[in-house]
Amino acid sequence: MKLMEWQGKELFRRAGIPTPRGEVVRDPEDAAAFVAANPGSWVLKSQVLMGGRGKAGGIKFADDPNQARALAGELIGKVLKNEQNPDGERVGALLIEEKVAIESEAYVSIAIDRAAKKPIVMLTAQGGMDVEEVAARDPGAIAKYWIDPAIGFSPFIARRLAFAANFPAGFHKALPGVIGGLYRVFMDYGANLVEINPLVLTKDGAVIASDAKVELDDNGLFRHPELQAWKTEGPVDDDQAAAIATGLGLSNYAKLDGDIGVIANGAGLGMGTMDAIRNAGGAAANFLDIGGGAQAELVKKSYNLVVSDPRVKAMFINIFGGITRGDQVAKGIVEALAGDDVRKVPLVVRLTGTNEKEGRAILAAAKMNPVETMDEGARRVVEMARGGVFP
């Protein structure tokens, strides 16, 4: 789960990381009221998960209540778009924050390094821009440290990194507190990523987190029932919404560009099936992994999800059962096709592995003939999609 900036900052504050004074509003009148009660210069920041919201016009400045009302009215409900996010994202809330006078901007993050199997802290004095850009242009400007989880964070790590990354002296005193807090958020909430970009040194010498990017591990969310309310805040994309509605894992369905529907068991076989279809000259309309041990009901719902995409001209169901049992899959296919109102597309089934015999018997009783291999299935489904030939 990716958190909105205001949510990330809420976690930061709990861990003692300084953030700008501010308020979350969802109504232009509240924006005006807040500025009226707190005279000064304020930044109105659109709360979206996509990157590059500034370039997309999602950040405005207001010095008085009327201005705040007008700009908030303009932003709330607006769909922000930019080159990386052509579909855009609708603004539901604004974070109104005090405008700070910036002396210097830095970057700090903690993520999981897969290869090293350790949390990695990354720092650069070139904050406020895309860190991947910095890494490509000036890799030496990024200082890294791999934290030993048994030791955890210790202040020397912040000192070492600050000197290695040539941080302006003004950062040094506050940095151990900031990185220590960030590590606590990372560990306590089971995050995949915590990032402050920019970490700002203000003209009057304060160090504050001006932005917050936090990505939590969905598998660990059961430990944080208090964050449940935030789950609905972030937009799930269409694929995730479809996966949830079908009863699939969050990342088990993805729409692609082709016209051949795919259902497979296991992510590897799902990707392999997409590849096989491309090898045969076609293109997959989707990736769909029914996961391990799927029951008939899930297979049926998955079929309905795939055919709900009008572009799908033919479908390839490719099952190699391990923990998944062939009879359950076959039952699901037969049940899916039994409905009168279901859209039927030319269908190729390949079914092998655990309980293959039982599964084939169920398909045979429904007058369906599975193919023997993935290559053969891919070839046939591509022919069907091209010619509209029914089996």
Place this chain on the structure above:
Amino acid sequence: MSIWVDKNSKVIVQGITGREGLFHAQRMHAYGTRIVGGVTPGKGGTTVEGFAVFNTVHDAVGATGATHTIIFVPPQFAADALYEAYDAGIGFAVCITEGIPVHDILKVVTTTSGMRIVGPNCPGVVSPGRSLIGIMPGHIFKEGRIGMISRSGTLTYEIVDSLSKAGLGQSTCVGIGGDPIIGTTFVDCLRAFANDPETDALVLCGEIGGSDEEDAAAFVRDHLPTKPVVAFIGGRSAPKGKRLGHAGAIISGNFGTPESKLAAFAAAGVPVADRPSAIPGLVRDRLATAR
């Protein structure tokens, strides 16, 4: 010979009274695996389908001399199950469970040195004809001299099936799992296979995302000059930025791309098959040149 798993492996099943645990305990037993019992807290002293059930791993090891475990418990209890196995002196654990919090598994794999963990979210390990500790369909495997390592479960079956049908049996097949953090990597497996005199060639089945394949290619180049290796990469037609099932299988930016993996294998002299059915032919070619 084989690696890690053979006829002497005495296996317990953690979560044996659950639906999947029991189903696969029976299948493993039918395959010939020495399943010596299982663990379900509160059901110790009973039997289920002929398997002795113990309250703790400690009890199970004491009574049976178990050396290996396979874990089917729900994700929120999986780290605890692995720690319990480690505490009881188990040397080899296969973790089937999917959806374990990544911080849990990170801590487990960095604090249980001495116990080899395969997985999580993996299909297990099989030394054909000897022992199967996992959820793979046993009948597709065939005894032989090809070692197989894979990040994916079902793609492993696909490849093994084509190897077996081509007469290329396997010494050991390891499904390492598709999660971002795993206990046993490609390189760990390669290192073990390198010292196995009864493994003549290796098949490595990777996928997009991460850098495990690049690390494996570097290891082959530097440390495996004589054993032929053939690779396959799943997801070559996948678009960038889409997370396809496995939490680990995502191309972000220029990271984890098929191009990077293909280049690494090319630099190591490892041919990459464009489809699973092409693998047996490549293995035969490589074995013929090696002789």
